[in-house]
Structures are given as C-alpha cells and as structure tokens.
Amino acid sequence: MKLNLLWMLVPLAALPLAAQPSFDRDIRPILQKQCQGCHHPAGAASDLDVTSYAAFAKGGKRGPGFVARKPDESLTISYITGDVKPRMPMGQAALAPEDIDRFRAWIDSGAVDDSPVVISDNSPSVYLQPPVITALRWSPDGQRIAVSGNREVLVHLADGSKLVQRLAGKAERILSIAYSADGNTLIAGGGTPAQFGEVQIWDARAGKLLRSATLTNDTVFGASIAPDGGRVAVGCTDNTVHVFDTASGKELYKIGNHENWVLASVFGVDSKRFVSVSKDRAAKLIDAGSGAFLENVNILRSELNAIARHPKKDVVVIGGEDRYPYVYNMDRPKNMKIADDTTLIRKLDRQDGPIFALDWSPDAARIAVAGIAPSVNVYDAETGKLSAQCKGHAAGIYAAAFSPDGKKLATGGFDGKIRIYDSANCQLLTSFIPAPLSAGTPAGGAQ
Ligand code: HEC
Incomplete structure (x- = not known):
C-alpha cells in the first residue's frame, strides 16, 4: 500500500x-x-x-x-x-x-513514436575491416565493377584504381547485384536479416536510387533483371519469388510454387521466362508475363544455391549442396516423363564444397564455379573439361563474374578482397579491397 x-x-x-x-x-x-x-x-x-x-x-x-x-x-x-x-x-x-x-x-499513453533515428542514407558506412563480399557484377561496358558493401553497393573502376560510386540504401546486406543489358539500370537485392528484404533499382550512370521496395520480413536473394530490363525477379525466405516492373517499381505478382527458400533466378534470352532455384532442390521455369508455372527444369537432387545462363541460348547451369554443376536445357518437351533426364546436357566435376556462385562467360566459352572451396574452377563450356583453377582466396567464395569480353574473371568472398584473373589461365591480374577502410586499418583501394 x-x-x-x-x-x-x-x-x-x-x-x-x-x-x-x-x-x-x-x-x-x-x-x-x-x-x-x-x-x-x-x-x-x-x-x-x-x-x-x-x-x-x-x-x-x-x-x-x-x-x-x-x-x-x-x-x-x-x-x-x-x-x-x-x-x-x-x-x-x-x-x-x-x-x-x-x-x-x-x-x-499517447502512441508515441520512439523509433531510433535510422542512420541517414547519406551518412556513409565506416569500415574497420573488409566485409565479406556476397555479390559482384561488371557493368556491361566493362568499365566498372559493382560490389556488395555494408548498407551499400560499392562501384569501382574495373581495374580497382578508384571507388567511383557509393550506392547506399536501407538494407544492411546486399546479396545480389545485376545490371540491365544496356547498362542503364543496376538492381541490388538484400535486406536486414529477420527484419525486411529490399530490392533497389538504381540509375546506374547517375548513381541515383530510382525506387526501392521492401518485402517480406527477411533478406531477399538472387535478384535478377530481364535482358530487356523490363522485369526484376527476386527470391524470398517465404518460399516465393516476387516479380517487379522495373520502370514503376510496382510488384506485379509473386509465385508460390517452391517449397523452401528461393535463392537465385535468371531470365531466359527473350526476357519472357525465368528460372528460379531453391533449397527445395527444384529449378522452376516460370512465364515472366503471367507468373504461371511452366515446368521443372531439373530432376530433384539437392538444395540449389546458384544459377547462370548461357549468353545466347536458353541453357542454364545450376548448382548447390551436392557440389555438382548441372547444365540443363531450360525447356522440357511436353510429353517427357517425370524421371526422364535427357534435357541434362552435362554434369561438371564434383567441387570441393557446396556451390554458391556460377557464371557463364558472355562469349559463351567458359563456366566459372565458386563456393565453399578456396579456388574457383573454370570449365570449357563446350567440352565440360576443367580449364583452369583460380587460387588465392580464403575458403568461402560467394561471387564470381566474367568481364563482358569474357577475358577476365572477378571473384570475391569471405576474405573481403576482389581478385581479377585472366579467365584463360587463372593468372592473377589484380586484387583490391573494395570497401573504403577507415584510417588506422590497412589502406583500401588498389593493392
Ligand atoms: C496471415 C496473414 C495475417 C497476419 C499474420 C496478420 N494479418 Fe491483419 N489482416 C490480414 C488480412 C487478410 C486482413 C483483411 C481482413 C478483412 O478485410 O477482413 C487483415 C486486416 C487487418 C487490419 C484491418 C486493416 C484495415 O484497415 O482494413 C488490422 C488493423 C490488422 N489486420 C492488424 C493485424 C495485426 C496487429 C497483426 C499482428 C498481430 C496482423 N494483422 C496479422 C492478414 C493478416
């Protein structure tokens, strides 16, 4: 009392x-x-x-x-x-x-808003050590490389000599980056874990955020943009793929055919269809216009983390936990039996760990395979033979991308360093830390 x-x-x-x-x-x-x-x-x-x-x-x-x-x-x-x-x-x-x-x-009590002030979009992230690289892409003109940073995309001149743009958004993590074929648009997908996912659509030349959409309550994965730039697809932890109209940023539809997290996606050559891959082991072909499910591309084997497409054909390479990259025709003839695997064109070597990144060179000659293993394997896409092994990284390579002319391969991962190799023989051409490290830590920029 x-x-x-x-x-x-x-x-x-x-x-x-x-x-x-x-x-x-x-x-x-x-x-x-x-x-x-x-x-x-x-x-x-x-x-x-x-x-x-x-x-x-x-x-x-x-x-x-x-x-x-x-x-x-x-x-x-x-x-x-x-x-x-x-x-x-x-x-x-x-x-x-x-x-x-x-x-x-x-x-x-008055329903007061006591949310903490969100770090303003233009206060740049401070880096005491190089963050893990989870995404990287070359601009289609080969002049720039866009790399994931903390709360931002870091755009460098392709030789690593200069950081030219810092594209800061809301998402704490950027897990995928893609350019439209004309190089005008850059999209970034990611989010803040256990809070929200975000898709950012940037004017790549001006470095200006055109639109951002937040979706689901977790980070989003494997954002891809159609070759004609019209649509963006992104995978989510609620087992859906969300598809956006690039020009308006409006969500057009979401598909729910997967039974687990959707981790990567790629559009077909004509932009009319896309394939999404998931922890549910399936690669699913979807009509990009209506969102209708067309067919499974593969026979289910193990969780899938990555996908890349042949530059001129509707042929994809997929890979994940069972460590084999599988090259498949995107299409299955209508009357094919479920267990029929004749659309599998080739199975590449078993890797030394799960696969996290795949890329097909724009000249169609090579396929790069990266993942938990400390080297990136480069294959001759025609014969399926291992042509070179790019070494130097610590284990955990989450991003690999060929330059537009196919001559170079950029990779990044756990150790926070970009390495650029000659894609024919894996000779190291240059390496640099893309994050601008603050004073007192080893110098950033070209090394
Ligand atoms: C499984 C999905 C789902 C979840 C989870 C959910 N809601 Fe809803 N909510 C809906 C749907 C669907 C409607 C529309 C229902 C209707 O029109 O009768 C709705 C309507 C509402 C509305 C009325 C909005 C309006 O102006 O019409 C409120 C308020 C609301 N929800 C609050 C909540 C709160 C608070 C929670 C969490 C405690 C919550 N909802 C969780 C699906 C959900």
Whole structure:
C-alpha cells in the first residue's frame, strides 16, 4: 500500500524507462514477429503496412491503425482482441494477453513514436575491416565493377584504381547485384536479416536510387533483371519469388510454387521466362508475363544455391549442396516423363564444397564455379573439361563474374578482397579491397 502511494507521487518523467510504454521496445517486435508477414509494403493485407510507425499509423482500408489515447476506438485493438472477424494475427493463435496489454498501454499513453533515428542514407558506412563480399557484377561496358558493401553497393573502376560510386540504401546486406543489358539500370537485392528484404533499382550512370521496395520480413536473394530490363525477379525466405516492373517499381505478382527458400533466378534470352532455384532442390521455369508455372527444369537432387545462363541460348547451369554443376536445357518437351533426364546436357566435376556462385562467360566459352572451396574452377563450356583453377582466396567464395569480353574473371568472398584473373589461365591480374577502410586499418583501394 505504502509502495503504491509512493509510486503515484513520482512524476511521470522520473519513471524508470522500462515502465513507459515504448513503440520500439514493446510494439515493434510483436509487429515484426506476428503481423509483418502479411502487412508489409509489397504485400499489405487490407492495405495495412506495419513495417514502420508512420505506415502503421496511416493504417489500412478501414482507417488508421490506432487512435492515440483511445485504445477502444483503435482498429488494431479490436482486431487483436477478437471484436471483429477475422481476428489478428489471422489464422494463428491469439496474441498473448501481455502482448495485448502492451498495445493497449502504448496507445493509452499517447502512441508515441520512439523509433531510433535510422542512420541517414547519406551518412556513409565506416569500415574497420573488409566485409565479406556476397555479390559482384561488371557493368556491361566493362568499365566498372559493382560490389556488395555494408548498407551499400560499392562501384569501382574495373581495374580497382578508384571507388567511383557509393550506392547506399536501407538494407544492411546486399546479396545480389545485376545490371540491365544496356547498362542503364543496376538492381541490388538484400535486406536486414529477420527484419525486411529490399530490392533497389538504381540509375546506374547517375548513381541515383530510382525506387526501392521492401518485402517480406527477411533478406531477399538472387535478384535478377530481364535482358530487356523490363522485369526484376527476386527470391524470398517465404518460399516465393516476387516479380517487379522495373520502370514503376510496382510488384506485379509473386509465385508460390517452391517449397523452401528461393535463392537465385535468371531470365531466359527473350526476357519472357525465368528460372528460379531453391533449397527445395527444384529449378522452376516460370512465364515472366503471367507468373504461371511452366515446368521443372531439373530432376530433384539437392538444395540449389546458384544459377547462370548461357549468353545466347536458353541453357542454364545450376548448382548447390551436392557440389555438382548441372547444365540443363531450360525447356522440357511436353510429353517427357517425370524421371526422364535427357534435357541434362552435362554434369561438371564434383567441387570441393557446396556451390554458391556460377557464371557463364558472355562469349559463351567458359563456366566459372565458386563456393565453399578456396579456388574457383573454370570449365570449357563446350567440352565440360576443367580449364583452369583460380587460387588465392580464403575458403568461402560467394561471387564470381566474367568481364563482358569474357577475358577476365572477378571473384570475391569471405576474405573481403576482389581478385581479377585472366579467365584463360587463372593468372592473377589484380586484387583490391573494395570497401573504403577507415584510417588506422590497412589502406583500401588498389593493392
Ligand atoms: C496471415 C496473414 C495475417 C497476419 C499474420 C496478420 N494479418 Fe491483419 N489482416 C490480414 C488480412 C487478410 C486482413 C483483411 C481482413 C478483412 O478485410 O477482413 C487483415 C486486416 C487487418 C487490419 C484491418 C486493416 C484495415 O484497415 O482494413 C488490422 C488493423 C490488422 N489486420 C492488424 C493485424 C495485426 C496487429 C497483426 C499482428 C498481430 C496482423 N494483422 C496479422 C492478414 C493478416
């Protein structure tokens, strides 16, 4: 009793922080865990997006998400307490009573936004050590190399002599980069783990972010752009592939034929179809216009992590956990039996570890295979014979890309260094750390 009285006399501002309802501490984690899956920008059920305070406040089709100081007039309270059907989270167990109380208390106290200030898009990341390289691409004119950094894409002159652009977005991690064939557009896919995925569409020449879409509640994988630049496909941890219109940034549709995370994708030569590969072991051919599933490209063997296409034909190379790169025709004749594997053109050597990156040289001559093993294997695409082994990296190579003329191969991974080899014999031409390391650490730039 005495204690309670004392409590009431304490001025509000002096209350221990934990006692004051907080959006950031109390509400956001619930939204992220139990609501965001259906209420995010790229797929907002009933137009409600709960991935930010502002969007949650704005609300959905029926009005604002909440009314400050009026829990009983707040849409969210009526939906989570079961006053309306369907109760939220839809199709799942009701929120724990403590969580419902958290919503009530926070709205009752004024529904204040105490989200931490997000590091502004133009405050550049600081690098104390080279971050793991997870994606890299050459610009189609061969002048530049775009590499994943922390919260940004780092664009270097292709000889590593200069960092020319820092393309900073929201996503903490960039896991895939692709250029349109004309070199005008660069797309980057990634996200902040366990929070959101992001697809960024950049004007590659101006270094200007044209659009960004956040989707799902985890990072996205294997973003690819159609050769004609019209569409972007991206794989997600909710087993879907989302397809966007590049010009407007609008999501056109998502496909749900996979049964596990979708990790990579590539469009066909005519931009009308794409293939996505997944941990569910399947490479699926999809009509890029309608999103209709056409057929499985492969016989299911093991989890797939990577895919690349022949530069002029609808032939793909896929690879993953079983360590073999498989070269397949994208098409299967309609009347083929399920177990028929005659569209498999070739199986390359077993690698020394799971495969994480594949590339087919633009002159069609070579296929590069990279992964957990510390060397990148280069194969003659016609004969399937190993032609060279590029060494020097520490184990864990997550990105490999041929230059547009096919003469060079750039690789990067765990050790944070880009290495550029002569693709014919794997002679090392140059290497550099793409992240601009801050003073006090070994110099960045060309080495
Ligand atoms: C499995 C998907 C799913 C999950 C998870 C989910 N919702 Fe919903 N939510 C929906 C759908 C679908 C609707 C539209 C229902 C309708 O129109 O009757 C909806 C509608 C709403 C609305 C009404 C929006 C409006 O203006 O029309 C609110 C508020 C809401 N949800 C809050 C939540 C909250 C809070 C959570 C988490 C505790 C949550 N939802 C979790 C699918 C979901």
